[in-house]
Amino acid sequence: MAKALSAVFSPFHLPVVGLILLFGFSYLSFLPWDVKLYILLVVYTFTILLPTCLIRLYRRYQGWSRIELGIKERRVVPYVISILCYFTCYYLLSQNHASHFIGSIVVASLLIQVVCAIINLWWKISTHSAAIGGVTGALIAFAAIFNFNPVWWICLLLLLAGMVGTSRIILRQHTLEQVVAGYLIGIVCAFLAIVYV
Numbered sequence: 001m002a003k004a005l006s007a008v009f010s011p012f013h014l015p016v017v018g019l020i021l022l023f024g025f026s027y028l029s030f031l032p033w034d035v036k037l038y039i040l041l042v043v044y045t046f047t048i049l050l051p052t053c054l055i056r057l058y059r060r061y062q063g064w065s066r067i068e069l070g071i072k073e074r075r076v077v078p079y080v081i082s083i084l085c086y087f088t089c090y091y092l093l094s095q096n097h098a099s100h101f102i103g104s105i106v107v108a109s110l111l112i113q114v115v116c117a118i119i120n121l122w123w124k125i126s127t128h129s130a131a132i133g134g135v136t137g138a139l140i141a142f143a144a145i146f147n148f149n150p151v152w153w154i155c156l157l158l159l160l161a162g163m164v165g166t167s168r169i170i171l172r173q174h175t176l177e178q179v180v181a182g183y184l185i186g187i188v189c190a191f192l193a194i195v196y197v
Contacts, residue, residue: 002167009164011131012082014112015047015089016040018105018138026146028099039093039102046089047109051082075124079117086110101142101194108134108193112186119185126174126182132161133186140187141194 022028023036055078059066064074090106112127112134119125136157143150165179174182 002170005163005167006128006171006173009128009132009160010048011113011127012048012051014131014134015043015086015105015109017135018108019043019102021139022101022105022142026101026142028101039098042092043089043106046085046092047106051078051085054081054085075120076117079113079120083110083113083117086113104194104197105138107197108138108190111189111193115185115189116182119181124174124178125185126165126168126179128168129161129165129174129179129182130186130189132157132164133183134190135186136161136183137187137190137192138194141191144195 019040023031023040028036058077058081062074068074086106086109090103090110093103093106109131112130116125116127116130136154139150139153139157161183165174165176165183168174168179169176
């Protein structure tokens with residue numbers, strides 16, 4: 001169960017989840033289907049498909065298991081790979097004049113990745129928790145921008161965050177402190193990126 005939760009709530013899923021929510025619950029739902037599918041395809045390619053494949057290739061090249069890749073010192077290259085992929089995604093979206101809110105979701109994810117990568121140089125932090133924290137921070141930011149009450153959604157996200165954090169602890173990938181710190185960093189980074197970028 002813990003492995004399944006860790007796989008489903010992978011940090012790479014944050015931008016796609018955010019876009020699906022935007023396309024479903026904001027004025028962006030009026031965009032034509034082909035535009036929404038194109039944007040989702042670009043974001044999926046550069047935030048899930050490419051980083052996952054490249055990191056998996058790197059891990060196999062090194063001969064490491066997933067658990068071995070979780071060691072703090074071995075996470076630097078995967079962070080660099082994902083940051084470059086996210087930056088490329090943002091660049092392509094901006095070149096295609098994507099909506100500010102679409103770009104802000106990718107910027108929020110990119111900021112979370114960069115902050116976690118910097119912290120990881122000294123202390124291992126949970127990017128899974130940072131990702132679900134990012135969804136929470138984005139929800140709070142969009143609730144302020146679009147003026148809606150997010151209480152029930154936040155309750156659901158807190159429950160999911162607890163499950164994801166617990167799964168990372170059960171799998172012995174992180175401590176409670178690393179999980180909580182990741183969640184708080186995700187909230188702050190996503191909120192700031194969406195409100196101020």
